[in-house]
Amino acid sequence: MADFYKILGVEKGASDEEIKKAYRKLAHKYHPDKAGGDEEKFKEINEAYQVLSDKTKRAQYDQFGQTFNGAGGGGAGRGFNGFSGFDFGGFSQGGFSGFSGAGGWEDVFSDVFGGGRSRARQQDVGRDIQTDVEITFEEMVKGVKKDLHLYKNVRCDVCDGTGGAPGAKEETCKECGGSGRVRKTVRTILGTIAQEMVCDKCMGKGKTFSEKCNKCKGEGVHKSETKISVSIPAGIDNGQTISIRSEGEAGKNGAPSGDLFVTVHVRNHSKFKREEDNIISQENISFSQAVLGDKIEVETIDGKIMMKIPAGTQSGEIFRIKNAGIPHLRGGGRGHHLVKVNVIIPRKISRREKELITELGRGT
Numbered sequence: 001m002a003d004f005y006k007i008l009g010v011e012k013g014a015s016d017e018e019i020k021k022a023y024r025k026l027a028h029k030y031h032p033d034k035a036g037g038d039e040e041k042f043k044e045i046n047e048a049y050q051v052l053s054d055k056t057k058r059a060q061y062d063q064f065g066q067t068f069n070g071a072g073g074g075g076a077g078r079g080f081n082g083f084s085g086f087d088f089g090g091f092s093q094g095g096f097s098g099f100s101g102a103g104g105w106e107d108v109f110s111d112v113f114g115g116g117r118s119r120a121r122q123q124d125v126g127r128d129i130q131t132d133v134e135i136t137f138e139e140m141v142k143g144v145k146k147d148l149h150l151y152k153n154v155r156c157d158v159c160d161g162t163g164g165a166p167g168a169k170e171e172t173c174k175e176c177g178g179s180g181r182v183r184k185t186v187r188t189i190l191g192t193i194a195q196e197m198v199c200d201k202c203m204g205k206g207k208t209f210s211e212k213c214n215k216c217k218g219e220g221v222h223k224s225e226t227k228i229s230v231s232i233p234a235g236i237d238n239g240q241t242i243s244i245r246s247e248g249e250a251g252k253n254g255a256p257s258g259d260l261f262v263t264v265h266v267r268n269h270s271k272f273k274r275e276e277d278n279i280i281s282q283e284n285i286s287f288s289q290a291v292l293g294d295k296i297e298v299e300t301i302d303g304k305i306m307m308k309i310p311a312g313t314q315s316g317e318i319f320r321i322k323n324a325g326i327p328h329l330r331g332g333g334r335g336h337h338l339v340k341v342n343v344i345i346p347r348k349i350s351r352r353e354k355e356l357i358t359e360l361g362r363g364t
Helices: 004-008 016-030 039-052 055-070 088-093 095-099 105-112 117-124 137-142 287-292 351-362
Strands: 129-135 144-155 170-172 181-188 191-198 207-209 221-232 241-244 260-266 273-275 278-286 294-300 303-309 318-321 337-344
Touching: 004 016, 004 039, 016 039, 016 129, 016 260, 039 055, 129 144, 129 221, 137 260, 221 241, 221 260, 278 287, 278 294, 287 294, 287 337, 303 318
Parallel strands: 129 260, 278 337
Antiparallel strands: 144 221, 170 207, 181 191, 241 260, 273 278, 294 303, 318 337
């Protein structure tokens, strides 16, 4: 049986965040559209994530996965919806008891023998795409739109995703008679079972075309470079991922498209740092400014301002500029800009300066 935890490289007790982080890293590494990508490995990683990221499926996997394995059964093809490649010999060793409480017999056999429209449609659903985008610190604070160029499956512009050649006659499927389903018998250790399945000729649509589209070869999709404009909200944090529904690869035979996941990387700033929704910076002032007080020019993300330094300011003191920080990603308002003041002590001073400081130390 496939070990989904091992595939993602996490422990069985891993948190949801650890599982998500491991998936993003591996999906980025093995994505087929990237140099050195591996389509089969990418599918395996997605399959593992689909189960472990879903609390219900993960609980079922944790509870029944080892029962299947101990009984000699094969791995789950699509979480707990497919069971493709299941070794039915495992039932003879008592593994079947693992189904108690997992659902009705009809549901179990419908999944095992491929019945049900959903399984065939899942095979046609477009793949999810994961990609990365880099933005500046300023763009993170203000929000920005970025154009992404992706090479992916798109809906065929010749047949509009139908799979039929222009002008081709749409016909009732001869295999299923237009029902989209066929009845087959499957032999198991429990005997021969009649099972209704999705028609593999029309993929459950009940219709076929007299001639397939030449451009997409009847699949309704083809590879093409596409530009997608992504709105990155103000306040997004480094490493956060934006999910864009239906902007992944187009599904075959009119099936739904996958989703697009964009991981945002924020470039370091030469002066500013982020701490939650606050901006942190430092300013140097002279000894006399610290003692006597002054106004200094401070650079903020919104431009330069004048900030008051009170007399007697100590080195390391932090001054707050209200509502000049990073916008809250959820909800209104902004964080603050925190300015740490460093008092610079001169290494060399004149004789007159030395006399004045000496007098100051005496309190005269």
